[in-house]
Amino acid sequence: MKLTIERMAYGSDAVARTPEGKTVFVRGGVAGDVVEAVIDSEEKSLIHAHVERVLEPSPDRVEASCPFVGICGGCPWGALARPVQLAAKEENLRSALARIGRFETEDIDRLVQPIRATRDAWGYRNKIELAVREQGGRIVLGMHGADPAQVIKVDRCPLFEKAFPKALKSVAGALSYLGNSRDLSLTRVGLRASRRTRALEVALWTPTGGFPRAHVARVLEDAVHPTSIVRVLTKGERAARRVEKNELLAGQGSWDERIGDERMRISAPSFFQVNTAAAEILVELVMDALSPRDDEVACDLYCGAGTFTLPLARRCAWVSAVESYGPAVRDLRRNIDRAGLDNVEAIGGDAVREFPGDDVDVLVVDPPRAGLAAEAVELIGGTAARDVAYVSCDPATLARDLARFRDAGIFEPVSITPVDLFPQTFHCETVVHLTRRSR
Numbered sequence: 001m002k003l004t005i006e007r008m009a010y011g012s013d014a015v016a017r018t019p020e021g022k023t024v025f026v027r028g029g030v031a032g033d034v035v036e037a038v039i040d041s042e043e044k045s046l047i048h049a050h051v052e053r054v055l056e057p058s059p060d061r062v063e064a065s066c067p068f069v070g071i072c073g074g075c076p077w078g079a080l081a082r083p084v085q086l087a088a089k090e091e092n093l094r095s096a097l098a099r100i101g102r103f104e105t106e107d108i109d110r111l112v113q114p115i116r117a118t119r120d121a122w123g124y125r126n127k128i129e130l131a132v133r134e135q136g137g138r139i140v141l142g143m144h145g146a147d148p149a150q151v152i153k154v155d156r157c158p159l160f161e162k163a164f165p166k167a168l169k170s171v172a173g174a175l176s177y178l179g180n181s182r183d184l185s186l187t188r189v190g191l192r193a194s195r196r197t198r199a200l201e202v203a204l205w206t207p208t209g210g211f212p213r214a215h216v217a218r219v220l221e222d223a224v225h226p227t228s229i230v231r232v233l234t235k236g237e238r239a240a241r242r243v244e245k246n247e248l249l250a251g252q253g254s255w256d257e258r259i260g261d262e263r264m265r266i267s268a269p270s271f272f273q274v275n276t277a278a279a280e281i282l283v284e285l286v287m288d289a290l291s292p293r294d295d296e297v298a299c300d301l302y303c304g305a306g307t308f309t310l311p312l313a314r315r316c317a318w319v320s321a322v323e324s325y326g327p328a329v330r331d332l333r334r335n336i337d338r339a340g341l342d343n344v345e346a347i348g349g350d351a352v353r354e355f356p357g358d359d360v361d362v363l364v365v366d367p368p369r370a371g372l373a374a375e376a377v378e379l380i381g382g383t384a385a386r387d388v389a390y391v392s393c394d395p396a397t398l399a400r401d402l403a404r405f406r407d408a409g410i411f412e413p414v415s416i417t418p419v420d421l422f423p424q425t426f427h428c429e430t431v432v433h434l435t436r437r438s439r
Contacts, residue, residue, distance in 0.1 A: 001037050001049065005029040005058065008088040010096070010395065010426055012076035012146065013048075024049055027146070028070045030080050031088070032058025060084040065122045065158040066424075072143045072152045074128075074159055075424035082121050086420055089428040090115045093395045093418050101399030101406075111413050115428075116285070117420040118277040123162030124423065125274045126257065130172060130189040139179030141172040141189060159424060163195035167224055171202055174223035182212055187234070187241075190268055192255040194276070199256040201228040203268035208233045208244055217250040228252050230268050243269045243327060254331075259283070262310045264335050269327040270305050278421040282431055283311055285417055286364055286389040289433035292316045296361035299385075301351045301376070305331035308364050308391075313341045320356035322347045355379045364389040371397030374404065381410040388434040398430055405434060412437050 003016040003024060014029035016037075026037050028051035037049040054061075060081045069078035077085050094112055097103040103111075118124065130141045133151045142153040155169045171191060178184060190203035202220055217229050228251035233244045246253075246267050254265045257272065260280050266272045273279035286308055292298055292315040300309045303321040305328050313319045313336075321344055323329050329348040336344045347354050351367075352375045363385045365372060371394065372380075380388060388411055392398035405411045411434040419429045 001039065002055065003029075003035055003037050003049075005031050005033045005035065007031050007091075008077065008080065008085075008426065010092040012073075012426065018047070022047060026051060030058045030061045031084065032060050064424075068143070068152055068154060069424075071146060071150075072154070073146045074143055074157065076146070077426060078424045082117075082423060085423065086115045086117060089420060089426070090418055092426070093416070093428065093430060096395035096399040097402070097416070099399070100396055101403045103399075103402075111416045113415050113417040115418040115420055116278075116281050117423070118275070118281070120162075120277065121423040122158045123160065124277065125157075125159045126161055126194055126276055127190065127192045127272070127274045128157055128160045128168065130168070130191070132186040132188060139176055139184070139186070141175055141186075160191070161193035161195055163198075164193045164200055167191055167193060167200060170224040171220065174219050175204075178212075178216055178219055182215075184211070184216070185209065187238075192266070192268075192272075194255070194257045196258045196276070197256045197263070199228070200224065200226045201230065201251075201255040201268065202226050203230050203232055204249075205232045205234060208235055213247075213249050221250055226251060227256070228254060230254075232268050246327065259307065260311065261314075262306075262335075262339065264305060264307070264310070265331060265338065266305055267327050267331050270325070270331045271328060272305060273307065273421060275421045278419060278429075279307060281419050282391055282421075282429060283308060285419070285431040285433075286391065287311060287315070289389040289415070289431065290362040290364065290387050292362050297359060299356055299360045299363045299383075301355075301363070301365045302367045303332060304328050304366070306335045308366065309344060310335065310339055310341070312362075312364070313339070313344045316362070317343060319344045320347060320360070321345065322349065322351050322354050322356065324348070324350050352376050352379065358383040360385050362387050362389075364391065366391040367397075369394045369397065372401045372404075377401060377404045377408065381405070381408045386436050390432040390434060392430045392432070393427065395428070395430065398432070402432065410437060411435065 005014045013025040016024045024047040034056035035051045036053040040048045064078035131151045142151040188205045192201045229249040231247040234241045298312045298316040298319045300321040309321040414433040421429045
């Protein structure tokens, strides 16, 4: 088919229409391209296709810094000019608020603020993950492909922290060498790097069992000189795999990063935003929304290792921080101790079951992609909180949850600010300031 690409979808694909008006999701297209596309699958109401040839490139198409755009899964929007990426992310948020949240256009125009972004469009990721496959009896490490069955062998990733340009190649080479003479049973490999602290961690994910610890540590230390090498031992099937232990092989045993005025230690299994500079924008927006006072009580739900907990504790009389993931809870407690804070209660458990109670003045929630449980919205509404900061990584579940808050009639949004934490992708974070309705 010959197609003209109309816009970018919330996803890796672009959107076009057939002459009959049928929607086509096109992999490899950029808004404004005229392309020759090949159909991959067809349903009653839509078609999935991929670009075979660009007939007329869009004026917004750029030469990507990565030659594997569209092949590797890491930078699906890498051929799209960044100003257009930012506009598309803002429009995807607006669309979700209208379609799913049922917000009126005038309300969306009033609430949605200009998207915030950092300077670095490439070289911003503090973390990448290598896939591991066995091919022809040899171990192969590389980036996850757009096709999940593929592993893309690369020497460097232009998205990864530019202060460590040779780390990926060195780690992949060392582990390939080791894996071709020993059974390492690697399931994945994580690299975390910081230009601020110069910390570099290599995390080897394996099942429980025997492992040549000393030899692996020695080879990796010679190859890449990391500050930490750990082995993350897991049990269970892939879909329900759980972490049993984080085992030190060499170095300090965790990754060290500075965010704002805080210095945090993060263990390999724990979540931390992959874009440190943009995460600082999230912290700024949350603190501006809540304007916490030194006589107030704060609550931080889904708090992770403490990205928002620590700055809240500097400003409030007391913080209750709730996190369900065991490794993150341990990191949270360690970061509280390192910061010298004695006004934080770190609570391990589900945010709904361990909800700290209604005696709270300000509240921040940073849930996973699935958003808030309906019970969490109800519990938040039952508090005395004057303001809530909701940090979201998914426009659809955010819009759903904001509709729930609106329908409950207790909190109303004041501002909705998208933040570009993930340049070259369709992903976008959002910070919403909700305030209590005046009675």
